Amino acid sequence: MPQDKSTQAEPAMLDEAAYTLDADELPEAIAARCFPHGAYAYDEKLGKKKYEKRLEKLQIELVKLQAWVRASGERIVMVFEGRDAAGKGGTIKRFTQYMNPRHARVVALSKPSDVETGQWYFQRYVAHLPTNGEIVMFDRSWYNRGGVERVMGFCSEDDVERFFLEAPVFEGLLERDGVHLFKFWLTVSREEQLKRFYDRKTNPLKGWKLSPMDHAAVGKWNDYTKAIADIFRNTDTPHAPWTVVDSNDQKRARLEAIKVVLKAFDYDGKDDGNIGPVDDRLVTTGLDFLDQDRF
Numbered sequence: 001m002p003q004d005k006s007t008q009a010e011p012a013m014l015d016e017a018a019y020t021l022d023a024d025e026l027p028e029a030i031a032a033r034c035f036p037h038g039a040y041a042y043d044e045k046l047g048k049k050k051y052e053k054r055l056e057k058l059q060i061e062l063v064k065l066q067a068w069v070r071a072s073g074e075r076i077v078m079v080f081e082g083r084d085a086a087g088k089g090g091t092i093k094r095f096t097q098y099m100n101p102r103h104a105r106v107v108a109l110s111k112p113s114d115v116e117t118g119q120w121y122f123q124r125y126v127a128h129l130p131t132n133g134e135i136v137m138f139d140r141s142w143y144n145r146g147g148v149e150r151v152m153g154f155c156s157e158d159d160v161e162r163f164f165l166e167a168p169v170f171e172g173l174l175e176r177d178g179v180h181l182f183k184f185w186l187t188v189s190r191e192e193q194l195k196r197f198y199d200r201k202t203n204p205l206k207g208w209k210l211s212p213m214d215h216a217a218v219g220k221w222n223d224y225t226k227a228i229a230d231i232f233r234n235t236d237t238p239h240a241p242w243t244v245v246d247s248n249d250q251k252r253a254r255l256e257a258i259k260v261v262l263k264a265f266d267y268d269g270k271d272d273g274n275i276g277p278v279d280d281r282l283v284t285t286g287l288d289f290l291d292q293d294r295f
Contacts, residue, residue: 019194021218026198033191035248040189041281042249051251057274058258059098066099066135068267073132075179078261079141082186083224084217085196087250091186092137094254095261099135108139121145121163122170129179142167146231151223152216164234171240180264181240184257185228185286186247187294190221225295232286242286256283 036043080088107128116124130136145163149155200210236242247253259278
């Protein structure tokens, strides 16, 4: 059972210089603040056997859900966002692992071409939306405009302001046309993010994951925090709310994200016992995340 950490003292703040990728290995002061340490809901990782058992049950339900989507002609869009190294790709992989790839697509777009840059901002994303009977998962999405593009200076503040006006309208059009839209934001602590960056840096099998953008992100934590707050404040709407998932423990985060989707549908053969309740210690909305000041 998780311990009540509300009365525990927060560790002393570290100097900004401690957050760097320049060392040969993760600094001890950072490691001491990574999960399972810190102000998290759980003080230990979910065991591998428990995780795999729970995941299998959820993936059986996902197969049922996809069969229902195919038969009914429903359309599902899932947007996966979050800070770098939050675990978006790993979560998507667990969604798709046993799905029929002909009808479940992952969209991970590179930077826009010159032609796409001259188009309506949402245009290149529209081209990847699902047809009847399809599930589409965006590994990053149109929210690049409010996040990385803004923080890294790839767009103007006027572009960002226009995006915040248009995104709720765009998503409202999808909802009114019958598309089921899920917006996931995976969140990690600053220390946990840096730990994962060092894992990429020191593990030859993961080195390809460490990009120049990751190096830049290390020094822009506060800029990203402001951008994330603005995203939630402007785009967490009744018809397209954000689902924020604490991803410091990636295994738990994957399970919770899958539960959120499964619980939203009354599909054929649904077994609620396989799903279980969504853990509200790990899952919240964007606006509640802001109110709780959980950055």
